[in-house]
Amino acid sequence: MASACGCGPAPGVPSWLLAAARVAPSWPAEPAAATVLPAAHRMRSALDFRRTIRSGVRSGRSTLVVHAHRPAGAGDSATKVGLVVSRAVGGSVVRNRVKRRLRHLAVPLVAETPGGTNVVIRALAPAASADSLAEDLGGAWRGCLRKLAAYAPEATGPAR
Numbered sequence: 001m002a003s004a005c006g007c008g009p010a011p012g013v014p015s016w017l018l019a020a021a022r023v024a025p026s027w028p029a030e031p032a033a034a035t036v037l038p039a040a041h042r043m044r045s046a047l048d049f050r051r052t053i054r055s056g057v058r059s060g061r062s063t064l065v066v067h068a069h070r071p072a073g074a075g076d077s078a079t080k081v082g083l084v085v086s087r088a089v090g091g092s093v094v095r096n097r098v099k100r101r102l103r104h105l106a107v108p109l110v111a112e113t114p115g116g117t118n119v120v121i122r123a124l125a126p127a128a129s130a131d132s133l134a135e136d137l138g139g140a141w142r143g144c145l146r147k148l149a150a151y152a153p154e155a156t157g158p159a160r
Helices: 017-023 046-055 092-111 125-129 133-155
Strands: 057-060 064-069 080-085 118-123
Touching: 046 064, 046 080, 046 118, 057 133, 064 133, 080 092, 092 118, 092 125, 092 133, 118 133
Parallel strands: 080 118
Antiparallel strands: 057 064, 064 118
C-alpha cells in the first residue's frame, strides 16, 4: 500500500520588497549604550552579601537601602552589585520588574564607583510603584560612597 501527500504543489507567495525592507532588522546592529549590568559586576556569593550588609556603610531612602563595603586588599577589582528584593515588594512578576529596573539604573552608577567596592541594593515595599526610584538609588548610592570615603582610612589600613 502506497501513501502520498494529499496536498498539491502550491505556488510561493510573492514577496513585496518594500514590506521586506521595512520588517527586516538593520545590519549591522547599531551599538547601543550598555543597559544591562555585565556579569562581571554581579554579586553572587552569599558571603559577599553578608559581609557587605554587616560590615559596610548604608544609606537609605523611602524605596530602598544601599549598603556598600570595600574589603581591604580589594585593589582595582570589579565593582560588584547585588540585589535583595523580598516578597514584601510584591509577587514574582513585580519583584522581577523591580530587579530589572534596579539593574538598569545601576549601570551608570557602577562607572563612578571605585573598583573593588561591593554594593547591595535592598528594595523596600514602596519600590514596586515608585516613580522616584532612579533619584532614590542615585542619592543613596552617592551617600554610601561619601560615607565609605570617610570610613576608608580604617578599611585600607593594615589587616588586624
